[in-house]
Amino acid sequence: MSDAKTFSLDGVAIEFSDGDTIMDAVLKAGAYIPHLCHNPEFSPHGSCRVCVVNVSGRQVAACTQPAAEGLEVDNSSDAIVEERRNLLQMLFVEGNHVCPGCEKSGACQLQAVAYYTGMLSPHYTHFFPQRSVDASHPDTAIDFNRCILCELCVRASRDVDHKNVFSISGRGIGSHLVINSPGGKLGDSTFSATDKAAHVCPVGAILPKHRGYEQPIGKRLYDRQPVSIVGDVATHESSDQGDSHD
Amino acid sequence: MTHDEVIQSIIASAGTSPEAERPRLLQYLCEIQQQFSHIPGAAITRLAALLQMPESEIYGVISFYSFLHEQARGKYDILLSDSITDHMLGSRILLQLLCNRLGVEPGIPRADGRVSVDTTSCTGICDQGPAMLVNGRVVSQLSDRRIEHICALIETATDVSQWPAEFFLVEDNIRRRDLLLSEETAAITPDGSALRALLDTDGNSVLEVIENSGLRGRGGAGFRTGMKWRFCKQAQADTHYVVCNADEGEPGTFKDRVLLNSYADSVFEGMTLCAGIIGAHRGYLYLRGEYRYLLEPLHAVLQQRRDNGLLGQRILGKDGFDFDIEIHLGAGAYICGEESSLIESLEGKRGIPRIRPPFPVTHGYLNQPTVVNNVETFMAAAKIAALGADWFCQAGTPESTGTKLLSVCGDCERPGIYEYPFGVSIKQVLEDCGAVDTQAVQIAGAAGTTLPVSDSGRRLAFEDVATGGSFMVFNRNRNPLDMVQNFAHFFVHESCGFCTPCRVGGSLLKDLVDKLVNGHATQYDVAEMENISMLMKNASHCGLGTTAPNPVLDLLKRFPKVVEKRLVHSGYEPAFDLDAALQEARDISGRDDAGAHIETRI
Numbered sequence: 031m032s033d034a035k036t037f038s039l040d041g042v043a044i045e046f047s048d049g050d051t052i053m054d055a056v057l058k059a060g061a062y063i064p065h066l067c068h069n070p071e072f073s074p075h076g077s078c079r080v081c082v083v084n085v086s087g088r089q090v091a092a093c094t095q096p097a098a099e100g101l102e103v104d105n106s107s108d109a110i111v112e113e114r115r116n117l118l119q120m121l122f123v124e125g126n127h128v129c130p131g132c133e134k135s136g137a138c139q140l141q142a143v144a145y146y147t148g149m150l151s152p153h154y155t156h157f158f159p160q161r162s163v164d165a166s167h168p169d170t171a172i173d174f175n176r177c178i179l180c181e182l183c184v185r186a187s188r189d190v191d192h193k194n195v196f197s198i199s200g201r202g203i204g205s206h207l208v209i210n211s212p213g214g215k216l217g218d219s220t221f222s223a224t225d226k227a228a229h230v231c232p233v234g235a236i237l238p239k240h241r242g243y244e245q246p247i248g249k250r251l252y253d254r255q256p257v258s259i260v261g262d263v264a265t266h267e268s269s270d271q272g273d274s275h276d
Numbered sequence: 277m278t279h280d281e282v283i284q285s286i287i288a289s290a291g292t293s294p295e296a297e298r299p300r301l302l303q304y305l306c307e308i309q310q311q312f313s314h315i316p317g318a319a320i321t322r323l324a325a326l327l328q329m330p331e332s333e334i335y336g337v338i339s340f341y342s343f344l345h346e347q348a349r350g351k352y353d354i355l356l357s358d359s360i361t362d363h364m365l366g367s368r369i370l371l372q373l374l375c376n377r378l379g380v381e382p383g384i385p386r387a388d389g390r391v392s393v394d395t396t397s398c399t400g401i402c403d404q405g406p407a408m409l410v411n412g413r414v415v416s417q418l419s420d421r422r423i424e425h426i427c428a429l430i431e432t433a434t435d436v437s438q439w440p441a442e443f444f445l446v447e448d449n450i451r452r453r454d455l456l457l458s459e460e461t462a463a464i465t466p467d468g469s470a471l472r473a474l475l476d477t478d479g480n481s482v483l484e485v486i487e488n489s490g491l492r493g494r495g496g497a498g499f500r501t502g503m504k505w506r507f508c509k510q511a512q513a514d515t516h517y518v519v520c521n522a523d524e525g526e527p528g529t530f531k532d533r534v535l536l537n538s539y540a541d542s543v544f545e546g547m548t549l550c551a552g553i554i555g556a557h558r559g560y561l562y563l564r565g566e567y568r569y570l571l572e573p574l575h576a577v578l579q580q581r582r583d584n585g586l587l588g589q590r591i592l593g594k595d596g597f598d599f600d601i602e603i604h605l606g607a608g609a610y611i612c613g614e615e616s617s618l619i620e621s622l623e624g625k626r627g628i629p630r631i632r633p634p635f636p637v638t639h640g641y642l643n644q645p646t647v648v649n650n651v652e653t654f655m656a657a658a659k660i661a662a663l664g665a666d667w668f669c670q671a672g673t674p675e676s677t678g679t680k681l682l683s684v685c686g687d688c689e690r691p692g693i694y695e696y697p698f699g700v701s702i703k704q705v706l707e708d709c710g711a712v713d714t715q716a717v718q719i720a721g722a723a724g725t726t727l728p729v730s731d732s733g734r735r736l737a738f739e740d741v742a743t744g745g746s747f748m749v750f751n752r753n754r755n756p757l758d759m760v761q762n763f764a765h766f767f768v769h770e771s772c773g774f775c776t777p778c779r780v781g782g783s784l785l786k787d788l789v790d791k792l793v794n795g796h797a798t799q800y801d802v803a804e805m806e807n808i809s810m811l812m813k814n815a816s817h818c819g820l821g822t823t824a825p826n827p828v829l830d831l832l833k834r835f836p837k838v839v840e841k842r843l844v845h846s847g848y849e850p851a852f853d854l855d856a857a858l859q860e861a862r863d864i865s866g867r868d869d870a871g872a873h874i875e876t877r878i
Contacts, residue, residue, distance in 0.1 A: 074631065076631050076775070076817055077774050077775050077776070077817065078775075078776055079775050079776050079777055079815045079816070079817070080776075082814070082815045089814040089815055091815075091817070094631045096633065113811055113814060113815055116807070116808075116811050117776050117777060117811070117815065120776050120777070120780035120781060120784070121776060121780070123780070123784075124776075124779075124780045154784055155784070155787065155852075157783075179773070179779075194329075194330045194332075194333070196332075197330065197332045197333050197336050198336055198626070198773075199332070199335055199336040199339045199340075200336075200339045200340070200773065201339065201340045201609075201626075201771070201772060201773050202768060202769065202770070202771040202772065202773040202779060202782075202783075203768060203771070203773065203779055203780070203782075203783045204339075204773065205772075205773030205774075205779065208332050208335065208336065209332065210330040210331065210332035210333070211332075214332075
C-alpha cells in the first residue's frame, strides 16, 4: 500500500508531494483543471481565476492553493463550471476576440477552455476597447486586442530569456501589456522569435509572422481533441499549424 | 538649480547596490512628482540606470498610482475628494463652480498650464469636508466663498505656502474618549513605559500580556495581534520588519489621521515594542499620500524619540535593542491598504496583492518575516504593555476586547472621532453624534455593510458588525442608490486589475448600477448584478474584489423597494442607449435640439 499523501479531486484520489499546489498535483496525475495563466514551467500567478475550485466550501485558485492531505476538491459541480464560464465570458468581452478571423482559432487555449466549459456566447456587454496591433518586429506580431493579461510572456521574458521585454502598465480595467523599448514597439526591443516569451501565449496575442492558415481550421490542435486531453498550447511546438502530434 | 540637478538631488543614491535601492523607487517618484507636477522622461531614464530596471517597469509603477503622472499637471494641481459624504456636502456643485471659474475641464490641465482640477477617492477629511488637495496639501471645509477665494489666489499666482492658514486647518474633532484616548493615561506610552516593560521582563512575558488582552487587528479583519507577533517572532530569518499600515483609504475613515496628528508618539512606541518582541531593527510607517501634510510633524516626533533614547541604537540603554522607523509615502492607491499590496508598494512596486500563503509574518517585506498592523493596533498594544491586559479587557466584549475608534461622518450634527467599548449599539452611536431622521448607516466603509436604521440595535464588534472604523450616516432625504453608485465607481477606480473577476466583473457591475440609477434596468439586470457580485465574492484574488460587491448585495437585500422603484417593468432593456450613442455626433455638429435626440423612453 502506498503511503503517499492524497487529496480528492471530484472523488478521485490525487497524490501529491510537499510544496505542490492543487494544480501541480492534478497535472502530474494526468488529470485536468481548466486554466489559462498557469504554466507549470513558471511560478504560479493566480490572475485569470479560471482554475477556481471549491475546497471545503471555500473557493480558491487551484494554481496557488497548496495541496493538503484529505482535501475534497470540487472541480466539476455545476456551480464551479458556471463560475468558470462566467470568468471566460468576462475575458471574451473585455478584449476583442473575433475567433472566426483569428489565426490562432483551433489552437487557442482561451477558445478551447471556453468550449470545454460549454460557453455558447459571451453573455456580457462587450467592452470593445480600442487596442492596437504591433507589427514592427520582423518575425513576430502582437495583437493587443487578444491579450488576456496572463503575464506568461512577462514571466518568460523576465525569468527565462532575462530580457524583460514585457510588463504591465495601468491599473484596474486600464491594465495593459507594454513593451520595454524606447517607442514601446516590439521591433525596437531585444525580443527575438526564438525567445521563450514567443512560445507561451495561450491566445492569439503573440503570433509568428510570415505564416498563416497552413493548417485549415477544423484540423488544428483543439479541433481534434479537447484541451483536457492535449493540455496547454504552449507545450505543442508550432501548434498553430496543427502539426504537433502528427 | 536646473531640472537635471533637481532630479539628481532627489535620487542621490545611497551608494548601495541597485537591488538595495529599488524599494526607494516609489519614494523617488513621489518627490519628483511633487517637484515637477509630473515625472519627466529624464528622471525615468536616470532612475532606470540607477536601479538597473527597465523603463517600462517604471512607467508601470507611475501608471499604477493615481498621484503620479507622466504628463504635467497644472502648477496648481487640485483634487477634490469624491467620497459620498463629500457629495452630500455639495462637492459636486463646488467642482462645477471651480471648473467654471477657472475655465478648466476636470482632468485636463488648463492651456496655460496654471491649473488642473480633478477628483480623487476619499481624502479622509470627511468630518470637515468637502475637502480637496492642492499640490498635495489638504484644504478642508470648502464652500462657495472658499472656492471663489481659491480661484482668486490661483489667478493671481499666489504660492500655496502664502494661502490663508485656516484653509489648511484640519481639526481632530475627538467627541468621545475611552481607554485609548483617555486624558488620564495620555502620558503613559509616549514616555517609553511600554518599552520599559520589555526591559524589566523579557519579550515573551510582554507578548503574553498582548495575547491575554485579546487585542485584535483594528484595520477591520480582526486577526489576533499577539498571535501575529508570535508567528513572526518564531519565523527564522536574517531579519524581521515592523510595518505600520497608515494607508487609511477606506472611504469615511479618518481615525488614523487623528492618531498620527496627536498620538504619533504612542503609535511609534507600539511599533518599537513590537520590534523589541519580534527582534526587528527596522520599521516603516506607510503613510497614504493624502496625509502628506503630516510628514513633517511625524519626522519631528521620530527625531524627538531618537533624542530621548526611545528609538535608534541601544534603546533605553539596552544592548541589541536597535530599532528605527522610516516613513514611506503612498501615492493614491486604495489597494495598498491590503497588507501584501502595501508590502509590494513599500518595495517600490505596483501594489498588486501577493499570493497567500505564504503570509507576511513569514515572508513579508523583502521576503523577510514582517508584522503589518494598523495604526490603532500599535497604539493599543503600547498601552496594553504599559497598563496591562486587565486594564484593556475592562472594556469591550469577550470576543472583542477593548475599545474601537469610530470615524463618524455624514448626516449628523457632530461628525468626528468617537471611541467606544466594543459592543456598542449602532443606536447609541447615532444618538451621540446627533443623527436625526436616519435612514441607513454604512459601516466599515465602501467594502463594509449597509444597514437600515431598523437594524440599529446591532452591535459593533467582531462577532456582530465588524468595522475598521468608518461610520457614515444617511438620512431619509438621501437615496441609497447614490451611495451604491459612488462605491461601484470607487471600486472600478481602485481595482488593481490583476484578477479577472474584480477587473472585468467590477466594471460590468458598475455599468449595471449606472443602468439602474438611470432608470433603464430590469429584473434581469438585478439578477445579473447578483450573479456578478457573487462571482467577485467567490473568485477574486484579494479582499478588494471579495468585498467590492458588498454595497450592491446589501442594496438588493436590504433596500428592495429602492431598487424596485427604479426598475423598468419589462423583461429586457438593452444596456445600449441609442440616444447616448448620438452624443459624439451632437458634440461634433454642435447641436443639442430636440431633433438631435432620439426619444428612447415612452
